[in-house]
């Protein structure tokens with residue numbers, strides 16, 4: 195791929211007549227701001243398409259001129275896939291169309307819509323969607339790689355809630371795909387990431403907001419050895435699908451290190467109240483803000499934990515269950531965690547996620563009850579080297595207890611083998627579909643499936 199080809203890009207953009215931002219303009223720095231402040235790339239231009247025709251023209255131009263193309267759906271990927279260094283960026287933020295159907299309980303949303311914006315539109319109808327707890331992540335970017343939510347044990351992954359997808363592919367242009375139309379491509383879009391085309395719009399299933407109770411219970415870190423086994427047994431053997439609890443090693447607002455149970459219950463009120471009462475007996479609670487909340491209030495709860503402007507280096511893998519040895523390693527490491535922003539997660543999967551066969555959608559990682567994640571996160575003023583080293587060292591120590599298969603939304607660029615192993619048998623079908631829709635790998639700034 196060529197890098198900067200300024201003249202040709204400017205001539206093309208002038209003809210296209212879509213909003214375009216160039217390096218010399220005042221808004222350029224804002225346009226290239228990534229969620230991960232550790233990554234800096236300088237594209238030659240950022241184009242903001244208004245419709246599918248413009249998206250297709252940009253795809254064809256990049257193909258014909260061998261210019262690298264990045265797709266920015268929300269700029270949250272930890273390795274900064276939303277930008278190309280020297281190439282073109284297709285920024286989808288102007289595609290903000292939204293339509294809620296309260297009778298069918300469905301929503302149509304454009305590629306510029308975030309979970310926060312969608313929930314605001316759903317709230318008057320007491321409906322909600324399946325997405326992560328962070329309001330500004332690109333809804334579509336998250337869903338294409340699977341889309342994990344604290345609601346996933348109840349309603350499946352985000353991709354399990356897709357009804358149809360409008361996608362502009364490099365070889366066939368705009369296609370509207372669902373289970374009956376281009377079923378292979380629809381299958382691939384349910385977990386195969388941004389490999390097959392630029393998704394401009396999706397239709398998804400919504401769910402009624404029942405008794406939704408969300409928040410955190412915080413315990414002293416020295417109680418983790420008694421709480422984690424209780425939590426593990428509870429999640430494996432007793433918890434209904436309506437309940438999700440992630441155990442998070444964190445630095446508490448007081449500055450003390452602690453264990454958080456990040457909890458969401460969505461179901462029948464009497465059952466919810468009983469479960470939450472039982473949960474409160476797990477240990478000595480230092481903080482308890484678990485209470486009925488709307489989905490919008492829930493999203494707001496997560497923003498201050500990881501505000502924008504921080505640096506990130508993440509490692510992650512699925513596993514069967516935390517063992518005592520694994521817990522000891524984490525507790526020992528956490529004593530010297532270099533940044534109060536860094537979190538270590540045991541995320542609860544299972545429930546409805548596992549009710550779908552691994553080969554039924556491209557997203558195959560359905561049999562693991564837990565996901566392990568180190569969110570190595572630090573302030574711009576701190577030493578990146580210390581935080582990266584700490585994250586990698588802990589990951590290496592815990593690795594023998596992990597599956598070697600990753601949730602691709604939670605890792606950076608770890609190489610082709612890692613992607614292949616994470617998709618398992620589904621990789622070969624994905625590769626065939628990639629060969630059909632993007633044989634020249636124009637869409638390669640992603641967890642790439644090489645054609």
Ligand SMILES: Cc1cc2nc3c(=O)[nH]c(=O)nc-3n(C[C@H](O)[C@H](O)[C@H](O)COP(=O)(O)OP(=O)(O)OC[C@H]3O[C@@H](n4cnc5c(N)ncnc54)[C@H](O)[C@@H]3O)c2cc1C
Nearest residue numbers: 267268269270271275276326328332335336342388393640
């Ligand atoms: C603070 C934070 C919290 C998070 N929480 C969760 C969570 O709870 N659950 C979860 O599953 N993930 C979570 N993630 C991970 C997140 O889902 C991924 O980083 C995802 O890639 C972000 O999508 P984006 O569009 O914002 O990113 P971008 O960096 O803009 O895009 C990343 C890649 O996604 C693809 N892409 C995006 N939009 C499109 C599109 N419309 N068409 C085609 N390809 C597209 C492209 O390949 C692009 O290169 C979180 C990330 C952060 C930073």
